[in-house]
Amino acid sequence: MKRFLAAFILSVxxxxxxxxxxxxxxxxxxxxxxxxxxxxxxxxxxxxxxxDSLTEKKSQDAVRALFKTGFFRDVRLERDGNVLTVSVVERPSIAGIKIAGTKEMSEEDLKKGLKEVGLAEGRVFNKSLLDRVEQELRQQYFGRGYYAVSIQPTVTPLERNRVDINIQVAEGKVARIREINLVGNRVFADKKLLKLFSLGPKPWYALFSSRDKYSKQKLAGDLERLRNFYQDRGFLEFNIDSTQVSITPDKEKIYITVNITEGRKYTVTGHKLAGTFVIPESELNALIGIQPGSVFSRKEVTETTKKMSDRLANDGYAFANVNAIPEVDKEKSEVFFTFFVDPGRRIYVRRVNFAGNVATRDEVLRREMRQHEGAWYNAAKIQRSRVRLQRLGFFDDVNVETPAVAGVADQVDVNVNVKERPTGNLMLGVGYSDSDGLLLNASITQSNLLGTGKELGVSFDNSRSTTNFNIRYNNPYYTKDGISRGFNIFSSTIDASLADTAAYSADTQGMGVFFGIPLSEDNSVNVGADVEKIILHTNTSSAQIAQDFVAKYGSSNTVLKATLGWSRDTLDSLLLPTSGSLQRLSAEVAVPGTDIEYYKLTYLAGRYWPMSDTFTFKMKGELGYGAGYGGTDALPFYKNFYAGGSSTVRGFSSRSLGPRDSLPPNDPIGGNRRVLVNAELLFPLPGSSADNKSMRLSLFTDGGMVYGPGEKVELGQLRYSAGLAFNWFSPVGPLSFSYAIPLNDKPGDRTESFQFTLGVPLR
Incomplete structure (x- = not known):
């Protein structure tokens, strides 16, 4: 700076x-x-x-303008007759930058940051800029707890007016938190309050914990949690008076002292509404969560204002503002709240715009939108639109923004940005299932055919026990109202003895049509009809149940069956849901007069509860019942329910639970009734990025059993297991690993702790 002033004054x-x-x-x-x-x-x-006529003022402006470019370290103006001579001395250029000694931050990231502020190879060298970079880098290390860091920049002149910059970093040891002291707390003990802190001394057993690594940002978050803790329990006047962070002379130990004033506990005496009411006042009053006589809670007040703002946003008041204004009586430790409602201007949606959908047509996204152009802004409909787009299964991520239209006070645009995932799949591969062993498969599947949202799939699967061929087509918008229609043609050959169940073999061919009818946003009905021909092959070594069935009903049967189902689905994602519920009731009925007359009923109910940003709790239950009617005594044995394996009760061998055949080797034959229960704690894979939505872990407990005709359904007979599972939607297909320990296995049960499935849908 002194050289700049000297050169400027000299030039003037x-x-x-x-x-x-x-x-x-x-x-x-x-x-x-x-x-x-x-x-x-x-x-x-x-x-x-x-x-131009050169005056003294213009001379000063000229010198100032050239210095301001940053290209020169000296500028002089001279007159030779009527010729103006501009003499300059250029600043050197940067020939190279080297950074050594950095472990906490990569050299590549640091160079990228230097380039953004103007320090890069080929740029003009500015010493003051290097000084600022040094100070900023030092602050970055301080923020990560490296208070002993040493940063030594060296500038080496080179020929042709160039310089080399070498930045030598000695990081030193990270400072560790030795103790956090709370001063001023009387109502709550230190031990209880310190549990709120993410920072603190590291326990002796937590070898890889970074809890004792000081971070200014983390401390600010901890103090905010402390404030919320008190204010959610009535301490309206709670205050953090000061925070001292001291470091020992060797810069390796940190002591934190937090001085607080708890104040007194306040109760709420009442509330009222004020402002402008564009929706019924009674409706807003119903959203108020605080009641007279209750202990003051900052959380409840905040949730109340949010509920009101959201309700107003559903009627077009996108920028509504609700303020909770307290009237404090310090002598009585009471508070009265006035919720002042300012709805602002009612907002229209001008346009709904889509971006990121390279393969998917706009109309596929637009038909899922519940917020329409030209309509009032509706926050609930926008959120619902986002959920519907996520549940298509075509996108890894869906982001929605609502920017205001420039120059217009009452309009916004809805901008939907999607990140597409591959929806077409040509697969020739090998998979594995704990139930069917090695899987050889070939398939061509397009769930978003030509970007239209239609599904077409042709598949061939060959496993140890089963060979399947299937063609499936589905149009999710057969009508503009969202009624879907699909067709399928299928053929299969099964040798059940190779699947460790009752020995028999069967050939099945059929075709069907199915429709999906939406009743509301969350409810739908499915109806369909299939014609199916099955040919059973038995001999003297076949299972007794198969021989008895063929003897009574013959080896070849044709069935016309109808399917009917109802579902209520509020899950937030098709692949890895974190909130919402699912209920599904389905019936499969053989039409009277066909060779075999039977029916099967299944009811499934599941729910996901988000416990935090990363943890989700899930519970699921399923009941199944089947029977014969008319001329058929019982549910055909090949339609039986099974339990055990990766899709029902992990830790037990696939299809192994329940009744067994009367002939040796007494293989499982399934049953006409089934009970399944499941509870899981779902969480991301440690170390994975926050936006990773293709894999997660879970701690689970499974339970289940199947019962045969005439057996009493006793829940005490359910088998239970517990374990750890990993689910991943990998590039080669869905993959699931689980390790389960049976909790109440009985003699004769087939157990199998480790199970995995590749190339078949996850549970």
């Missing part, structure tokens, strides 16, 4: 003392001293040109 003095003291008309301009910078650059920044 040169002009003032020389011939430039008197104004003159510039006939020509010459530039001297240039090495890398072109004369055109100088002329571009120079505020005078040929033909």
């Amino acid at each position: 003095l040169c002009v003032s003392a020389g011939q430039a003291a008197e104004p003159f008309v510039i006939k020509d301009i010459r530039v001297e001293g240039l090495q890398r910078i072109s004369a055109g650059t100088v002329f571009n920044y120079l505020p005078v040109k040929v033909g």
Whole structure:
């Protein structure tokens, strides 16, 4: 800075003392001293040109303008007759930058940051900028707890007016928190309050914990949690008076002292509404969560104002503001709240715009939107639109923004940005299932055919026990009202003895049509009809149940069956849901008069509860019942329910629970009734990024059992297991690993702790 002022004053003095003291008309301009910078650059920044009259003020402006470019460390103006000579000394350029000694931050990231502020190879070197970078880098290390860090920048001059910059970093040891002291708390003990802190001394057993690593940002978050804790329990006047962070002379130990004033506990005496009411006042009153006589809670007050704002936003008041204004009676430790409602201007949606959908047509996204163009803004409909787009399964991520329209006070746009995932799949591969062993498969599947949202799939699967061929087509918007229609053609051959169940083999062919009818946003009905022909093959070594069935009903049967189902689905995602519920009631009925007459009923109910930003609790239950009617005594054995394995009760071998055949080797034969229960705590894979939505872990407990005709359904017979599972929607297909320990296995049960599935849908 001193050199800049000296050069500036010198240049002014040169002009003032020389011939430039008197104004003159510039006939020509010459530039001297240039090495890398072109004369055109100088002329571009120079505020005078040929033909101008050069005065003392214009001389000062010219010198100031050239210095301001940052290209020069010295600028002088001289007059030679009517010729203006501009003499400059260029700043050196940066030949190279080297950073050594950094472990906490990568050299690549640091160089990227230096480039953003102007320090990069080929740029003009500015010493003051390097000083600022040094200070900022030091602050970055301080923020990470490295208070002993040493940063030594070295500038080495080179030929042709260039410099090398070397930044040597000695990080030192990170300072560790030795103790956090709370001063002023009387109502709550230190032990209880310190549990709120993410920072603190590291326990002896937590070898890899970073709890004792000081962070200014984390401390601020801990103090906010402390404030919320008190204010959610009535302490309206709670205050954090001061916070001292001290470090030992060796800069390795940190002591934190937090001084607080608890104040007194306040109760709420009442509340009222004020302001402008664009929706019924009674409706807003119903949203108020605080009641007279209750202990003051900042959380409840905040939730109340949010509920009111959200309700107003559903009627178009996107920028509504609700303020909770307290009237405090300090003598009685009471508080009365006035909720002042300012709805603002009612907002319309001008346009709904889509971005990121390269393969998917706009109409596929637009038909899922519940917020329409030209309509009042509705926050609930916008959120619902986002959920519906996520549940299509075409996108990894869906982001919705509602920017105001420039120059208009009552309009916003709804901008939907999606990140597409591959929806077409040509697969020739090998998979594995704990139930079917090695899987050989070939399939062509397009769940978003030509970007239309229609689904077409042709698949061939061959496992140890089963060979399947299937063609499936589905149009989710067969009508504009959202009624779907689909067709499928299928053929399968099964040798059940190879699946460790009752021995028999069967060939099945069929085709069907199905419809999906939406009743509301969350409710839908499915109806369908299939014609199915099954040919059973048995011999003297086949299971007794199969021989008895063929003897009574023959080896070849054709069935026309109808399917009917109802579902209520409020899950927030098709793949890895974190909130919402699912209920599904389905029936499969063989039409009277066909060779075999039976029915199967299944009811499934599940719910997800988000416990935090990362943890989700899930519970699920399923009941199944089947029977024969008319001329059929019981549910056909090949339609039986099974339990055990990765999709029902993990920790037990696939399909192994329940009744067994009367003939050796007494293989499982399933049953006509089934009970399944499941509870899981779902959480992300440690170390994975926050936006990773393709994998997660879970701690689970499974339970289940199947019962045969005539057996009493006793819940005490359910088998239970517990364990850890990993689910991943990998590039090669869904993958699931689980390790389960049976909790109440009985003699004769087949257990299998480790199970995994590749290339088949996850549970």
